[in-house]
Amino acid sequence: DTGVSQNPRHKITKRGQNVTFRCDPISEHNRLYWYRQTLGQGPEFLTYFQNEAQLEKSRLLSDRFSAERPKGSFSTLEIQRTEQGDSAMYLCASSLSGKAYEQYFGPGTRLTVT
Amino acid sequence: KQEVTQIPAALSVPEGENLVLNCSFTDSAIYNLQWFRQDPGKGLTSLLLIQSSQREQTSGRLNASLDKSSGRSTLYIAASQPGDSATYLCAVIRFSGGYNKLIFGAGTRLAVHP
Numbered sequence: 705d706t707g708v709s710q711n712p713r714h715k716i717t718k719r720g721q722n723v724t725f726r727c728d729p730i731s732e733h734n735r736l737y738w739y740r741q742t743l744g745q746g747p748e749f750l751t752y753f754q755n756e757a758q759l760e761k762s763r764l765l766s767d768r769f770s771a772e773r774p775k776g777s778f779s780t781l782e783i784q785r786t787e788q789g790d791s792a793m794y795l796c797a798s799s800l801s802g803k804a805y806e807q808y809f810g811p812g813t814r815l816t817v818t
Numbered sequence: 819k820q821e822v823t824q825i826p827a828a829l830s831v832p833e834g835e836n837l838v839l840n841c842s843f844t845d846s847a848i849y850n851l852q853w854f855r856q857d858p859g860k861g862l863t864s865l866l867l868i869q870s871s872q873r874e875q876t877s878g879r880l881n882a883s884l885d886k887s888s889g890r891s892t893l894y895i896a897a898s899q900p901g902d903s904a905t906y907l908c909a910v911i912r913f914s915g916g917y918n919k920l921i922f923g924a925g926t927r928l929a930v931h932p
Binding site: 708710735744745746747748749752754759760793795797799806807808809810811812814 | 822854859860861862863864867907909915916917918919920921922923924925
């Protein structure tokens with residue numbers, strides 16, 4: 705499968721625990737995006753990388769959230785001290801600079817905080 | 819601030835009907851507009867991308883139109899089938915901060931019954 709992959713697909717955690725999600729973009733794509741989608745809503749932008757540089761962060765990305773893309777390939781999104789309000793689907797997308805309007809989405813990681 | 823609204827929020831129809839899903843946006847300074855399909859618990863699949871200079875795009879039984887001046891797009895589904903059951907998301911694309919920013923509506927949940 706040469707599409708965007710995300711792991712894990714589902715994560716259940718207790719409030720206060722830390723969680724980390726991974727996104728592997730399409731191999732030649734240099735741009736990577738994270739979105740959050742709550743039940744009944746459309747995805748909302750969280751952050752964007754070009755290669756290894758994090759170029760923009762949404763105000764939704766509180767201090768408890770951190771994202772990295774250390775070698776310009778895969779990316780991780782970590783949430784520290786999870787809260788019930790963090791329960792959502794976390795989606796990753798990737799694109800090429802030359803075709804930045806075409807973002808390809810992964811299957812998402814569904815997080816449930818109990 | 820760009821807002822995207824989709825009407826109706828949910829739709830249930832018998833197989834074979836022709837459908838119109840509506841998307842409206844508040845800021846006409848958009849780059850492109852894209853329609854996605856999302857199956858339950860899954861990521862997003864791009865259906866149609868309309869560039870700002872275009873008025874419509876067609877793919878099989880799907881046709882999407884764009885009227886920037888009125889801030890509206892419609893997705894027309896001909897001869898609906900049970901396999902079309904999914905959530906349909908509209909996203910406006912703005913070029914902002916050096917990248918293409920997707921702003922999504924909340925979606926229309928479609929159920930097509932045999």
